[in-house]
Amino acid sequence: MLTLTSVYAGYDSTPVLHDLTFEVRRGEIAAFIGRNGVGKTTLARTVIGLIKPTQGSILFADEDVTGQPARSRARKGVGYVPQGRGIFGDLTVEDNLKLGRTIGPLAPRPLEYAYDMFPILGERRSQIAGTMSGGQQQQLAIARALIGQPDLLLLDEPSDGIQPNIVEQIGELCTKLNRDEGLTICLIEQNVDLITSCAHRCLLLEKGQITQRFSPDKLQDPEVARMALAI
Amino acid sequence: MGDIISFAYQYADSFALLALSSIGLVIIFGMMGVINMAHGEFMMIGAFGASFGFQWGLPLSLAIVTGVFAATAIGLLLERLVIRKLYGRLLYSLVATWGISLVLSQGALVLIGPSVPSLPNPFGTVSVGGMNFSVYRLFLVALAIALIVTLWALMRFTNFGLHARATMTEPDMAEALGVRTTRIYMVTFGLGAALAGFAGAIFGLSAQIQPTFGAAYTPIAFIVVVVAGSRNIIAGLLASALVLALVKTSFTVGFNILTGYVAMLVTALIIIRLSPTGILDLIGKLKALASQHRSSTAGTSAEETKNA
Ligand SMILES: Nc1ncnc2c1ncn2[C@@H]1O[C@H](COP(=O)(O)OP(=O)(O)OP(=O)(O)O)[C@@H](O)[C@H]1O
């Protein structure tokens, strides 16, 4: 579903990803872990196309998308939920959701789909999104990405600053979407509970590369957790 | 009574002048952070186009449409060739569009000459209760209101408007959701040029049409746009034009036209000194101050009751 081969990417002054290679298979939930500042967000932005790699290639659904802008990748079926949520703060909840309709090649889902998934969004549909709580905004960002029926969901630290029961809800949602609809998920996370609740596999990012791949159970080992996460 | 009506008439007239001469500029600035120094030249192109259209024997309304088309076409072309590379880079875009404005006005002078035939003004005057009103001026007021309402509806109710509002605030996120942001920018720039051309053609009904035609309106448009800011195109434009027109009219009526313009400029300077991002944020700050004041006075009185 998603293959990165020898990707180099970063910012003008700071190279971050360095000969990065990995594959995420169709129907998989892959957790990307790594310490703060190691480049997880850079990886997500490179996958969606907001950062252009200087070298290497990115394949999505067997198509080389390396040179394509973010909008094309989104329209081909990548749903992106950025770190910090990327909500349009001046727009209403409903308008934010409508903006997810350009994702994916298939017809978008009705807004009711989002309201069924997260009832609070239905109750607040005409509220200005910037005035919602962090947890509500996270739900909105996830629902917005799912409205467009993506094939790949890219979640960047969805648990960041969110209370435990909503984190749990997000884990259950990932499991359900993966099982029922075969949704492939790249989950960038630091939260052990969320990772172990839904991920099939962990990929450890260190010094711009994936250095280890292991089963999520391993994170129960405090030694592994200390090495892999920012805790 | 007569004074009030006359003041209201002048106020509406100033509002229309400010709104019409700036609307295209405000859209472009609000959407992409580009100050289009060639705004006046787009107005000039609109007026020239209308003049040519009329000479070719088109009815006046179609002649005006010709002017709008000409301004739009040149606007879209320039967006493709130059402006696209400068989005969000205020200084570059200032210099580049200033260069474009020189090329356009000098080009018009060389290719077309110092002036073109004027357009006829089909409007007369009406007199109500002994006072005479120019129908043309009333038409400008109606037109300004109609354009603002149309633009509001476009931004509020259409898919284009939704995508434009998203692109305006978070271009990267919009792009990452599949919004064709480059197309949004192109259409917006074209729309700004079209509105400038339209205003130019309409103003051309009452002014001499020459290559420097736009210069009469651009200073006003620039004042309106900096006061309007870029947070919310329609609300910013409305608030800016309403406030500045009020100041201009008051001082024009109280003193003279020159004082009216000076007062408007001073007001604009005060507003952007207090709130560099424009009048809407100033209004927001004042509201916050007021509620703070209210809660702090409520707080003290609660304190006092407790102490008592
Ligand atoms: N816009 C930017 N310009 C320059 N450097 C940046 C920029 N954004 C991030 N960086 C740098 O790139 C490196 C990787 O940042 P990134 O945000 O990808 O890390 P991360 O793994 O997502 O961290 P966290 O766990 O804190 O979210 C960091 O050293 C950071 O300082």
Ligand SMILES: [Mg+2]
């Ligand atoms: Mg990050």
